[in-house]
């Protein structure tokens with residue numbers, strides 16, 4: 001063992017396929033690089049595809065009973081271990097081994113082979129069925145599955161997952177480990193590597209919310225908005241449709257790869273022109289982004305509620321955040337599902353720019369998740385229908401910008417003095 005044992009670190013990613021390991025590995029590398037720490041990824045899958053070609057895509061290749069596949073994967077793993085070790089010796093600081101490393105025996109082999117610096121195993125889990133399916137879907141769109149139909153690719157990938165599940169041991173017996181919910185930026189359990197100067201930096205990276213470019217718009221005007229009526233599923237007015245067109249025109253040159261809406265018509269109608277100018281964007285409607293459910297007060301006018309159900313108005317006035325509509329939701333309850341929706345949207349979009357077309361209460365809660373406002377102020381955040389928010393969170397930049405879009409193309413109208421919180 002050399003004398004600077006603690007000065008460098010191996011990170012062994014762990015997890016079943018489609019659990020977000022590679023995304024997490026890239027986040028760790030980029031986050032460390034932003035801190036001036038040199039980090040590099042050694043990816044077994046890439047080496048397999050390069051060396052073994054399309055035959056190694058077949059599910060049978062991953063069958064533990066297939067000695068050819070097993071030995072080939074073992075060899076690739078050892079080659080990457082050697083490359084990682086060599087790289088650390090030549091000046092690198094954190095070597096990230098991006099592979100499934102699902103079995104205890106594989107991780108034991110890694111720890112026994114790499115004794116010059118500590119090995120931290122980071123297991124990624126993803127228990128959200130919707131996101132798991134989205135990940136699997138994304139995998140099957142990779143060039144590796146080019147010769148397969150979508151169904152064939154999905155069936156083959158699921159079979160591959162089964163082979164890995166048969167060998168899977170969760171981390172826990174290794175010297176240093178961390179289990180991360182890859183969809184929620186949360187450490188679920190850990191045995192910290194206190195001796196490494198990089199542990200805290202890595203922990204902070206995996207628990208931070210990173211957003212490259214998130215645009216948050218509210219739907220355009222509806223008939224209900226004009227009347228002061230709440231909830232329901234009204235369409236846009238002529239003015240609302242014009243606002244949707246202006247939003248699209250404004251965003252024409254802004255890259256957007258994902259558009260998330262609620263399941264409500266007004267949200268879809270607002271997103272539609274943006275989708276026309278961004279025909280390749282993926283679009284996903286999430287129930288999590290449906291407007292606050294007003295229960296017995298759905299479809300009523302504010303004035304009607306005041307007259308017929310004064311206790312509702314009084315309850316909201318006294319504590320709007322916690323007040324729950326009869327048979328409906330409060331902002332406090334809403335917060336749970338909006339948080340889940342945001343987690344899903346950010347995970348699906350990955351590093352790509354995304355637009356969320358939400359509602360008044362939804363956007364208030366979304367904004368509060370970024371700005372950590374006092375709860376009593378959240379239900380009063382101003383959400384105009386003529387502006388969107390542009391949000392960026394990275395290790396080096398925190399941007400929160402309000403952009404009016406009714407006046408023309410984006411470069412002309414961005415607020416001259418954006419609100420930047422860092």
Ligand code: F6P
Nearest residue numbers: 229230231291292294359360361
């Ligand atoms: O008025 C439009 C609306 O989106 C309603 O559907 C919803 O109930 C309301 O805004 C939420 O805002 P507030 O909590 O201020 O009533």
